Amino acid sequence: xxxxxxxxxxxxxxxxxxxxxxxxxxxxxxxxxxxxxxxxxxxxxxxxxxxxxxxxxxxxxxxxxxxxxxxxxxxxxxxxxxxxxxxxxxxxxxxxxxxxxxxxxxxxxxxxxxxxxxxxxxxxxxxxxxxxxxxxxxxxxxxxxxxxxxxxxxxxxxxxxxxxxxxxxxxxxxxxxxxxxxxxxxxxxxxxx
Amino acid sequence: xxxxxxxxxxxxxxxxxxxxxxxxxxxxxxxxxxxxxxxxxxxxxxxxxxxxxxxxxxxxxxxxxxxxxxxxxxxxxxxxxxxxxxxxxxxxxxxxxxxxxxxxxxxxxxxxxxxxxxxxxxxxxxxxxxxxxxxxxxxxxxxxxxxxxxxxxxxxxxxxxxxxxxxxxxxxxxxxxxxxxxxxxxxxxxxxx
Ligand SMILES: C[S@@+](CC[C@H](N)C(=O)[O-])C[C@H]1O[C@@H](n2cnc3c(N)ncnc32)[C@H](O)[C@@H]1O
Ligand SMILES: C[S@@+](CC[C@H](N)C(=O)[O-])C[C@H]1O[C@@H](n2cnc3c(N)ncnc32)[C@H](O)[C@@H]1O
Numbered sequence: 001x002x003x004x005x006x007x008x009x010x011x012x013x014x015x016x017x018x019x020x021x022x023x024x025x026x027x028x029x030x031x032x033x034x035x036x037x038x039x040x041x042x043x044x045x046x047x048x049x050x051x052x053x054x055x056x057x058x059x060x061x062x063x064x065x066x067x068x069x070x071x072x073x074x075x076x077x078x079x080x081x082x083x084x085x086x087x088x089x090x091x092x093x094x095x096x097x098x099x100x101x102x103x104x105x106x107x108x109x110x111x112x113x114x115x116x117x118x119x120x121x122x123x124x125x126x127x128x129x130x131x132x133x134x135x136x137x138x139x140x141x142x143x144x145x146x147x148x149x150x151x152x153x154x155x156x157x158x159x160x161x162x163x164x165x166x167x168x169x170x171x172x173x174x175x176x177x178x179x180x181x182x183x184x185x186x187x188x189x190x191x192x193x
Numbered sequence: 194x195x196x197x198x199x200x201x202x203x204x205x206x207x208x209x210x211x212x213x214x215x216x217x218x219x220x221x222x223x224x225x226x227x228x229x230x231x232x233x234x235x236x237x238x239x240x241x242x243x244x245x246x247x248x249x250x251x252x253x254x255x256x257x258x259x260x261x262x263x264x265x266x267x268x269x270x271x272x273x274x275x276x277x278x279x280x281x282x283x284x285x286x287x288x289x290x291x292x293x294x295x296x297x298x299x300x301x302x303x304x305x306x307x308x309x310x311x312x313x314x315x316x317x318x319x320x321x322x323x324x325x326x327x328x329x330x331x332x333x334x335x336x337x338x339x340x341x342x343x344x345x346x347x348x349x350x351x352x353x354x355x356x357x358x359x360x361x362x363x364x365x366x367x368x369x370x371x372x373x374x375x376x377x378x379x380x381x382x383x384x385x386x
Pocket of ligand 1: 098099100119120121122123124125126127139140141142143148149150151152153155156
């Protein structure tokens with residue numbers, strides 16, 4: 001590795017947010033997947049999750065997401081996201097499902113400086129009932145027009161940039177937050193995914 | 194038209210923001226175009242612009258954008274966006290180009306309660322030099338990762354939801370802002386586009 005590249009990767013790792021993640025539920029269109037990973041990278045997400053309720057989606061997603069980014073995507077093939085979300089909660093994360101319901105709170109009311117996982121639903125069917133039940137909060141992005149929902153990669157970006165805004169104000173990009181072990185792993189074991 | 198539909202359209206028109214618009218320069222992928230129009234609708238954009246530097250793009254865009262939305266898209270086939278942007282400035286709008294440059298200011302520093310046009314660049318080539326020259330400001334969305342840019346529909350959404358945030362705080366969604374003539378036109382001449 002050239003010294004310039006080594007410095008570039010170190011600079012990237014200095015801004016990574018190990019306690020901000022996404023969980024995508026069956027989001028299967030390649031342009032949506034790659035847009036979400038690209039935005040996640042841009043706000044410093046280090047690891048994220050994709051739950052595939054069927055194998056077909058899993059393969060397509062794996063192909064689309066791997067190489068061009070510096071975000072580690074953990075793929076889970078399970079009938080629901082419940083195990084994945086419970087694991088994150090056990091690590092101290094609040095789980096927020098994005099959901100267009102009357103009981104959801106405005107996405108800007110949440111404190112994103114807390115360890116946070118944001119769950120995004122499938123293009124057609126939205127988030128699963130199991131994930132809504134497992135979540136700490138449902139959040140919604142306000143809309144005033146005729147369209148009933150936003151594109152999933154757009155919705156992910158709007159929420160992630162609210163998290164970025166709050167974390168920037170709180171100084172969370174100003175000092176490295178990744179563990180030494182994880183930094184070492186990415187630098188010397190070829191990075192990820 | 195049923196009374197319910199009439200009420201629904203009136204409610205939509207009550208939140209329309211006639212002085213918030215977009216200008217897309219040669220944005221030609223259908224999934225990007227439709228995601229941008231869907232987000233524009235969701236924040237109350239009433240009219241927007243698409244400049245096509247070649248005919249091919251124009252036709253694809255026209256097909257993709259028309260029907261499912263309540264945002265009027267004006268198509269311009271011109272060698273640059275300069276005329277379109279000058280017209281908007283003559284109507285009192287500030288023109289902001291989204292551009293990944295060192296001289297751009299953070300997108301959150303702008304006052305979006307002013308009449309505003311946001312210029313989005315083509316997927317591959319970004320905004321044109323002519324539009325950068327014509328604009329009042331260049332704005333950039335901060336990024337900390339390896340990816341060099343965001344997807345164009347994602348970038349449009351992040352800026353539009355900052356405009357929505359500021360306009361909501363300023364009470365600009367609380368009372369109708371569309372002219373009576375334009376409301377009448379949409380209600381009784383079949384809407385748009
Ligand atoms: C196209 S939407 C799914 C629409 C689905 N028919 C429904 O009602 O849930 C895909 C995903 O984008 C996210 N999303 C879209 N618009 C949203 C909004 N206004 N607020 C919060 N999340 C949204 C959610 O994660 C949703 O599951
Ligand atoms: C994929 S980008 C174009 C990349 C092009 N290579 C360039 O350097 O301009 C497409 C459009 O998305 C918008 N965009 C993407 N990322 C942005 C960012 N971080 N800040 C502002 N605008 C952005 C701009 O309108 C840009 O022209």
